[in-house]
Amino acid sequence: MAKFISxxxxxxxxxxxxxxxxxxxxxxxxxxKEENENHFSMWEDLEYGGSGIEICFAKNSNDFNDKGILxxxxxxxxxxxxxxxxxxxxxxxxxxxxxxxxxNILIFNDESSxxxxxxFEKSDLDIIKGNDYWSLLxxxxx
Amino acid sequence: MRRLLKKLLNYWEKKRExxxxxxxxxxxxxxxxxxxxILGCFGQTPPKNGKVDLLDHNGNVLKKDIPEEDAAKYxxxxxxxxxxxxxxxxxxxxxxxYLDDIALGRPYLDGKFWKATNNFGTEVKxxxxxxxxxxxxxxxxxxxxxxxxxxxxKAFEGLVxxxxxxxxxxxGKIDNFGNKISRNLGELDITTKKYLIECKKALSGKTIxxxxxxxxxxxQFRRYTDKTHxxxxxxxxxxxxxxxxxxxxxxxxxxxxxxxxEDMGVTILTDxxxxxxxx
Numbered sequence: 034m035a036k037f038i039s040x041x042x043x044x045x046x047x048x049x050x051x052x053x054x055x056x057x058x059x060x061x062x063x064x065x066k067e068e069n070e071n072h073f074s075m076w077e078d079l080e081y082g083g084s085g086i087e088i089c090f091a092k093n094s095n096d097f098n099d100k101g102i103l104x105x106x107x108x109x110x111x112x113x114x115x116x117x118x119x120x121x122x123x124x125x126x127x128x129x130x131x132x133x134x135x136x137n138i139l140i141f142n143d144e145s146s147x148x149x150x151x152x153f154e155k156s157d158l159d160i161i162k163g164n165d166y167w168s169l170l171x172x173x174x175x
Numbered sequence: 176m177r178r179l180l181k182k183l184l185n186y187w188e189k190k191r192e193x194x195x196x197x198x199x200x201x202x203x204x205x206x207x208x209x210x211x212x213i214l215g216c217f218g219q220t221p222p223k224n225g226k227v228d229l230l231d232h233n234g235n236v237l238k239k240d241i242p243e244e245d246a247a248k249y250x251x252x253x254x255x256x257x258x259x260x261x262x263x264x265x266x267x268x269x270x271x272x273y274l275d276d277i278a279l280g281r282p283y284l285d286g287k288f289w290k291a292t293n294n295f296g297t298e299v300k301x302x303x304x305x306x307x308x309x310x311x312x313x314x315x316x317x318x319x320x321x322x323x324x325x326x327x328x329k330a331f332e333g334l335v336x337x338x339x340x341x342x343x344x345x346x347g348k349i350d351n352f353g354n355k356i357s358r359n360l361g362e363l364d365i366t367t368k369k370y371l372i373e374c375k376k377a378l379s380g381k382t383i384x385x386x387x388x389x390x391x392x393x394x395q396f397r398r399y400t401d402k403t404h405x406x407x408x409x410x411x412x413x414x415x416x417x418x419x420x421x422x423x424x425x426x427x428x429x430x431x432x433x434x435x436x437e438d439m440g441v442t443i444l445t446d447x448x449x450x451x452x453x454x
Binding site for chain 1: 288300301302325326327328329332353355357358359361362364373374375376377378379381382385386387388390391392395423424
């Protein structure tokens with residue numbers, strides 16, 4: 034089943050700039066893509082494992098209302114979602130590239146059980162080796 | 176001289192094979208004519224490159240613009256794939272049924288993939304896991320690996336799949352487990368002949384209170400239930416079941432999102448053992 038993580042920022046980042054970064058990643062990894070008004074989907078061929086992620090923008094900016102993080106980080110707002118499937122191998126490299134340009138973003142995952150970490154920063158990404166999304170999103174709370 | 180003779184024999188052999196297949200399965204070959212407008216009139220000229228279209232017995236186009244000498248090869252491929260997919264039918268019936276599947280957009284085997292076309296016209300493709308997956312691993316092994324996974328969502332999928340396989344007589348045999356659909360259209364957690372089962376380890380009240388996340392969450396189920404959706408992937412219209420193990424962050428069973436899912440035709444379970452009631 035598809036899952037989602039939210040990408041949040043203190044400063045406003047224009048959709049065009051996010052798309053430019055996304056397309057850079059897609060081209061670099063030679064991924065196939067499909068783009069429509071609010072989504073940018075990219076994936077590798079099934080022959081090669083079929084990993085894929087989708088960048089989801091809101092139709093209206095007030096559609097983003099991450100109560101889960103706004104309670105602790107009220108200065109942040111969600112700029113887009115990443116939709117992914119099991120065994121994904123693209124989120125970590127995508128975020129590593131994205132945070133080179135936007136190092137101050139936060140990654141918020143509220144889909145895991147309560148004993149897992151939910152908020153991640155660039156420093157969490159930097160220590161990850163390999164591409165398994167779980168190495169990022171599966172960090173248990175002490 | 177000997178080489179020429181060999182070439183001729185090969186040509187005759189291919190021609191004979193093609194004729195036999197055309198007769199046996201009712202394939203048709205249409206010789207291409209390039210059409211052009213010359214001074215306001217339509218003119219047809221013989222093909223320069225010997226390209227043909229291959230049609231099934233009902234006139235549906237199977238292959239377009241292929242070299243004539245490849246027609247027999249394609250017909251043989253269809254015949255072999257049909258035998259594999261419908262091993263219980265006589266070859267002739269199997270091929271006709273297989274070709275009907277292609278024409279009607281029903282799933283058909285193409286090498287290691289299942290392919291189908293949804294009502295919207297979108298091609299949907301996924302790996303055939305029924306014999307073994309691309310690494311030669313059987314579904315039962317994938318389920319065992321998932322159960323022992325350290326990832327709670329994967330382990331939960333494995334646990335449910337194991338339970339479903341124990342109910343094989345009533346729910347049908349598992350034909351997909353954690354199987355991706357091409358073009359990033361979705362992932363089939365567990366399917367049997369009758370059911371499409373989505374597993375969710377945890378669903379948060381915060382997810383559902385975020386309008387955009389909620390929209391994206393519901394969108395997945397439209398792909399399983401709305402036959403007119405561009406990205407409809409429940410090609411065989413299986414009954415959709417959503418199993419949620421844990422409702423977190425204050426999410427209650429009474430939340431309207433569950434009513435929305437039920438209105439789409441989704442059955443929601445909060446305990447996978449309730450599957451025992453499904454026939």
